[in-house]
Amino acid sequence: MQFRVLLARANRLFRAMRQEFAKPDDAWAAAYLPEPELRIYTSMDARDREHATRVAKRLLQLKPDSSQILIRAALLHDCGKQVRPYRWTERVWAGLQPIRHLDFETTMQKKQPLTALEVRALHPQLGAMLIRSGGGEARVAEIVDRHHHPLDDADAAWIHAVDELE
Ligand SMILES: [Fe+2]
Ligand SMILES: [Fe+2]
Numbered sequence: 001m002q003f004r005v006l007l008a009r010a011n012r013l014f015r016a017m018r019q020e021f022a023k024p025d026d027a028w029a030a031a032y033l034p035e036p037e038l039r040i041y042t043s044m045d046a047r048d049r050e051h052a053t054r055v056a057k058r059l060l061q062l063k064p065d066s067s068q069i070l071i072r073a074a075l076l077h078d079c080g081k082q083v084r085p086y087r088w089t090e091r092v093w094a095g096l097q098p099i100r101h102l103d104f105e106t107t108m109q110k111k112q113p114l115t116a117l118e119v120r121a122l123h124p125q126l127g128a129m130l131i132r133s134g135g136g137e138a139r140v141a142e143i144v145d146r147h148h149h150p151l152d153d154a155d156a157a158w159i160h161a162v163d164e165l166e
Pocket of ligand 2: 051077078163
C-alpha cells in the first residue's frame with residue numbers, strides 16, 4: 001500500500017473518533033445537489049459528509065472538467081452507509097477486513113439489521129437504492145452503485161481512485 005494512502009487512512013481514523021471533529025463543507029455541497037439528493041446528503045453522518053466533500057473537491061482538483069453529475073455522485077458515493085449508525089470502532093474494524101462479495105437481494109431479505117460488514121460490502125448498492133427511491137438522478141445512482149467496482153465506467157473509476165486518497 002502506498003505511503004500516502006496509509007497517511008490518508010490514519011488522518012481519517014483520527015477525524016472519525018468524534019462527529020464534532022468533522023467539518024463538512026455543507027454549503028459547498030448544497031450548491032451542487034438538487035433537493036432530493038441534498039436530502040440524502042444531509043441525512044449522512046457529519047464524518048461521512050466531510051469525507052464526501054473532500055473526495056468531491058479533490059476530484060475537481062484532479063479533473064477540473066468533472067461534470068455536475070460526477071460531482072454529485074462523489075458527494076453521495078458513501079450515502080448507503082447511513083443505514084447503520086456511525087460507530088468509529090466498528091468502521092475501523094470493518095475497514096481492516098477484506099471486502100467480501102455478498103449477494104444484495106439475499107442479504108436484504110434478512111430480518112435483522114445489516115451488520116457492519118454487510119454495510120461495508122453493500123453500501124454502493126444501498127446508496128444507489130436510496131438515491132433512486134429518493135428521487136435522485138438515475139446516472140448519479142449508477143455511478144454510486146459502481147464506485148467500488150468501476151469496470152469500464154470512467155466516472156465510477158474516478159471516484160474509486162480519489163476515494164483512496166481521502
Ligand atoms: Fe464506498
Ligand atoms: Fe468513500
